[in-house]
Amino acid sequence: MKSISKSTAEKLYAAAKAKGLTSTKADFVYSKEALDYRLSLLQDHFPQNTLHAIAIKTCSEPEVLKHIASKGFGLEAASIEEVKLAQIAGVPNNKIVFDSPVKTREEIKYCHEFVKGALINVNCFEEIERYPADFKGKLGLRINPLINVDTDKNLNVSKLNSKFGIPITQKDQIFKVLTESNRFTAIHFHIGSGISDFAPNLKAFQVITDLASEVNAIRTKKGFKNKIDTIDIGGGIDFDLESETIGIKTFCTALKEINKNTDFKIVTEFGKFIHEKNSFAISTVEYITKNTPESHNAFIHIGADLFLRKIYSQMDINYPISVLGKEGEDQTYRIVGPLCFAGDVLFESVKLPFLEEGNQIILFNTGANTISMWSRHCSREEVNFVFV
Ligand SMILES: Cc1ncc(COP(=O)(O)O)c(C=O)c1O
Incomplete structure (x- = not known):
């Protein structure tokens, strides 16, 4: 079901009412069938080993999260409270992604002890020293690729003054961090939300895969065991389901083409497109x-x-x-x-x-x-x- 028509809404509402689930004032009715359809689109088009961590902030209802988890999908958490919601929903740690830009020392300790194996995306250089050397999560570095994106100013996080990620203008320091040790095995970017033309997302993916490949070449020379093996491309795209040419299929074909020699595991964090x-x-x-x-x-x-x-x-x-x-x-x-x-x-x-x-x-x-x-x-x- 691509979207809910009036007649479908009337049927769903009547069914909910018959079961005594409705209120006399207002109801927020969410269709499982429509959710399953959206999730299946991700499965059908992205590479099979992609981890789709659906953004909790977009719809955090526990029943919905549990349903997403039951279908084998992951969840992306923007706060430690959302990490806990993901755990309660039954998502295994290795399918939880934690992205808050203001992680406290206690929250990092919680992840170290209780969310072992989760992907934790570090937002800034200042955050790095808070992680113990034997940190039990998978560490990703959030990079701001500074790609122009056409969306509402409140949703564009790819500007130089953005509070999200390390701007790619600091490439030397990024390289230093990623090649002096091999503790980071993922790179994350998310350039904004409400995006209908996904060309900037593909451009960002190209920039980040090039950077990760350069880092891996240096790590190989240095004899490091761990490589960057994962690129988390965030969310933000509102794929047009009516279009063959600008839809999800075209995006995924282009993504696979960019990744064909590097074969990074992809992580996604879609919110609006799913819900x-x-x-x-x-x-x-x-x-x-x-x-x-x-x-x-x-x-x-x-x-x-x-x-x-x-x-x-x-x-x-x-x-x-x-x-x-x-x-x-x-x-x-x-x-x-x-x-x-x-x-x-x-x-x-x-x-x-x-x-x-x-x-x-x-x-x-x-x-x-x-x-x-x-x-x-x-x-x-x-x-x-x-x-x-
Ligand atoms: C880091 C991150 N990932 C994923 C999302 C979800 O974005 P969208 O709902 O536009 O797909 C957001 C939205 O704010 C975000 O900040």
Whole structure:
């Protein structure tokens, strides 16, 4: 299932309701079948030995994480709390990737003792000395390849002032670290999120594989046993599933071509591509107020608490909207959330069928960076999560 249509949403919601899983206010419905489809795309197109560590931050619901783990996939953790979520979900250590840029000494000790074999990506030179010489994880060095990428400024992490990774302008020092000892066996990069043209990702992969090959040549000369054997390419790409030419197949073919003589093991950390289209949010309409004959406010039970990026940032995020069991464009509505501030508006102006108390608004493609970012403003109860 590439995405959830209105009729599929209505069926999934009816099934969840029949099982008593829904709430009277709002539900966040996540489809297992849609998740399986996305996961299968990674399996079908990337090299077979790729470790796909799905980004927990994008959707951290324990049931979803457990399902991902049960299918043999890994998880990428952006904090020690997410490392623990991955462990609870049943992911074996060697499929956990830990990427926080602010790992404390205690967190590193926890990984050394309890997450043996996990890939731990070191974010900066200053972090390196915190790892014991006999560290029990697999060490990766995060490098910022400084590749221009066309995405929202908040999601572009490949600039020179980025807090993520060591800029490749410091190549001499990177080389020194990677060739004076052989403790690092992986290199990681992630250039940004929300990327539809993946040419910059391929360019970054080329730059990093070249660098890793140079490092390995020096290590061979020095007689070191361990080589760089893994490249973690991060996530960030929103593959277009309707396109044969710019889709996942083309990306993977190009990736394999770059890697054909080097044969590095690939690690991925996709988030949005996996989760976005697998979910819809549905809320009861509580009130409709008519401030003027033209302006009708429809109040629902989810707003800036669930859709933080849409409401608080300038990002261009458009969730398709519909009304359960109704069709038409009879009236223009302003769809407002439940929180106590004027900006809690999901749609300033949208044409919908006539609404009344008790109707249900559906918002599609809500699976990424929504429920995992839930805001406690006004202390409202968290939206009811349904995994069907
Ligand atoms: C290091 C890292 N990996 C993976 C991801 C997931 O990115 P996306 O959801 O765009 O695929 C992010 C997103 O912030 C990230 O920072």
